[in-house]
Amino acid sequence: MDREIQKQIMLKQIGAKIAYYRTLKKMNQEGLANTISVSKSVISRIERGRYNVAVTTLLDIANALSIEACQLLTFDAKETSILWESYGTGEG
Secondary structure, eight states, rough: OOOOHHHHHHHHHHHHHHHHHHHHHHHHHHHHHHHHHHOOHHHHHHTTSSSOOOOOHHHHHHTTSSSSTTHHHOOOOOHHHHHHHHTTOOOO
């Protein structure tokens, strides 16, 4: 498996988790962005997996969403397989 594809998959998984927890909190992207002092476009890019998010930013996001940071970095088999399949690898 190509390392770049692995990185892309991981970033998309993290972004999807952030969007999920943000939605559960009934928070929009702008609200989250304001809470952690970044732009709305940064949150949008993170959620789409288009931004190599720093650990400190992940910690800020987790804090703003009242969750543990590890919840953004752990994935069950179903979550993993969905993205692996979208890349046509069949791995996961």
